[in-house]
Amino acid sequence: MVYYISIALIGVGIYGLISQKNLFKHLVSLSIIDTGVNIFLISIGYVEGKEAPIYSMFTLTANFVDPLPQALVLTAIVIGIGILALGAVLVVRVKEKYGTLNVEEMKDVRR
Amino acid sequence: MRKFLSMLLALGVALALIKMIESIPAYGKVDLSKRVSEKYISKSVNAFKEEVVYKKSRDLEEGSANVVTSIVVNYRGFDTLGEVTVLFISAFGVGLVFSGLKRKGYGRKPNFILRTAVGVVFPLIILFGVYIFVHGHLTPGGGFPGGTILSIGILLLYLSSEEYELSERSKVLEGTSGSLFVIIGLLGIALSGAFLTNFLSTGTIGNLLSAGIVPIIYIVIGFKVGAELSTIVADLHKEG
Numbered sequence: 541m542v543y544y545i546s547i548a549l550i551g552v553g554i555y556g557l558i559s560q561k562n563l564f565k566h567l568v569s570l571s572i573i574d575t576g577v578n579i580f581l582i583s584i585g586y587v588e589g590k591e592a593p594i595y596s597m598f599t600l601t602a603n604f605v606d607p608l609p610q611a612l613v614l615t616a617i618v619i620g621i622g623i624l625a626l627g628a629v630l631v632v633r634v635k636e637k638y639g640t641l642n643v644e645e646m647k648d649v650r651r
Numbered sequence: 652m653r654k655f656l657s658m659l660l661a662l663g664v665a666l667a668l669i670k671m672i673e674s675i676p677a678y679g680k681v682d683l684s685k686r687v688s689e690k691y692i693s694k695s696v697n698a699f700k701e702e703v704v705y706k707k708s709r710d711l712e713e714g715s716a717n718v719v720t721s722i723v724v725n726y727r728g729f730d731t732l733g734e735v736t737v738l739f740i741s742a743f744g745v746g747l748v749f750s751g752l753k754r755k756g757y758g759r760k761p762n763f764i765l766r767t768a769v770g771v772v773f774p775l776i777i778l779f780g781v782y783i784f785v786h787g788h789l790t791p792g793g794g795f796p797g798g799t800i801l802s803i804g805i806l807l808l809y810l811s812s813e814e815y816e817l818s819e820r821s822k823v824l825e826g827t828s829g830s831l832f833v834i835i836g837l838l839g840i841a842l843s844g845a846f847l848t849n850f851l852s853t854g855t856i857g858n859l860l861s862a863g864i865v866p867i868i869y870i871v872i873g874f875k876v877g878a879e880l881s882t883i884v885a886d887l888h889k890e891g
Contacts, residue, residue, distance in 0.1 A: 543672050551665035558657035585688075588679035593692065593718035594791065595705040595856055602703060604718060606681060608688040611722040615734045618795055618876075622741030625883050629745045 542583040549576030563634060563641045567627045574620045578613045585609035691722055706857040714853030715788035715862035723793070724865045724872075728847040731868075732832060735875060739829065742879040745886045755890035756813045769811040776804040784873030788862045794869040798876025805881040809888055817885035825878035828871045835864055835871070 553573030557566055585606030591599045593607035635641055638649045676682070683689050690696045694703055698712040705716065715721045723731055783790075784797025808815050839848035847864075854861035 542678055544669070547665050547668045547672075550668065551661040554664055555657050555661035558660060559654045583678060584675065585681070586679050587681050587683060592791065594789075595703065595716040595718075596789075597705065600705040602692050604683075604692050606683060606686060606688045607691060607718040607722055608686070610719045611727065614719065614723055614795065615730065618734055619737050621880075622738050625887075626741045626744045629748045629887070633748055 542586075543580065546576045546580035546583065549573070549579065552576075561642050561644055563631050563643065567624065567631060570627070571620070571624060574616070578616055578620075581609045581613050581616070691726060692718055694721070696726065703856060706855060708856050709854070711853055711856060713849065713862070713865075714856050715865045716857045717788055717790065717793075720788045720793055720865060720869065721862075724788075724868050725847075725849060725862075728836070728868070731872070732836070732847075735829065735832065735872060738876065738879055739825075742825075742882050745883050749886045749889045752889040754816050754888055757810075761811050761813070765811045769807055773804050773807060776807065777801060780804065780873070780877065784869055785866065786859070787869035787873075788865045789857065789859065794872030795876055797869075797873040798878075799880055801873070801877030802880035802884055806884045809884060817881055821878045821881055821885075825875055825882070828875040828878070831871045832868060832875070835868060839864075 550573055553569045553571075553576060556569030556572065560566060560569065585608065587605045590605045591603055593604035593610070595602075631641065634646075638646050640646060640649065683692075692703075693700050694711045694713050695701075696712065701708075703711065713721045713725050715725070780797045780800035780803075782797075783792040783800060784794045787793030787797065805817060836847040839850055840846055842848070842850040849863040849865070851863035853863050856862075859866075
């Protein structure tokens with residue numbers, strides 16, 4: 541079930557990326573695809589009835605879900621934040637220069 | 652027409668993905684003994700396999716209680732160095748776009764409650780962030796969430812005062828912690844023969860002073876990520 545939720549998120553993101561003309565909405569769509577992929581990767585590592593992969597006073601010996609996808613998603617989240625920050629800044633600059641975020645209206649503005 | 656076509660394309664991609672997931676194990680029905688993660692959990696990538704018991708096992712191959720931390724910082728430490736570099740480049744790019752601009756105000760005086768409360772809450776936020784990344788090898792968390800919490804404190808300072816500007820010393824902190832990460836890696840070459848090798852004793856699993864270089868690297872990463880994200884917060888408050 542979780543697999544289908546993440547695929548639905550990826551589909552929504554791709555739809556938004558193609559159908560919308562606003563650059564900010566492109567950024568939001570990229571963010572949604574990112575979330576979908578992360579949920580999918582985490583759910584691959586889930587094992588029923590097992591605990592979070594940390595040795596603690598509640599799990600003295602190993603009884604863990606797969607820690608490797610979680611470590612990879614940690615990397616993916618950080619890089620996603622970097623891309624989002626850089627993209628948002630560029631969108632602000634485009635708005636300052638052209639006065640619009642619509643890619644079609646941008647063609648008509650004199651440079 | 653454009654909406655219809657993009658709907659069609661999105662549906663096509665979703666159908667292809669649904670077809671693909673038929674070949675992977677069903678949700679929650681994974682056999683971990685067939686995956687490489689089994690070796691990470693039992694800490695037996697190089698050493699012999701023996702059962703790891705919390706607060707009892709000593710001198711393991713890799714001594715952090717949080718298995719995700721052990722993968723991120725120890726087994727895949729080089730990958731994390733690249734990840735930190737990506738974050739640095741993105742912070743650098745944000746700074747480049749907004750270089751030489753003045754701070755923008757919100758146009759009105761911040762609320763009295765906010766101005767008074769920030770003096771109480773800000774040290775607690777910093778303390779919590781530092782706690783998160785010092786205990787990165789024992790509890791959920793680590794350098795990346797801890798650093799993000801530090802930058803939230805800086806964001807609160809920005810919201811509570813029209814005049815506040817981040818000091819240039821944050822860039823010094825960022826550069827220092829970034830070079831410390833590389834220096835720890837080079838010490839690994841000098842002492843054990845490979846980049847980012849754990850050259851300290853790993854101690855008893857679950858103790859605060861355990862896992863060798865893992866907590867040191869996570870503290871360094873925490874300061875670096877905190878400084879980078881604070882710089883991004885500061886740059887987003889500028890205007891031309």
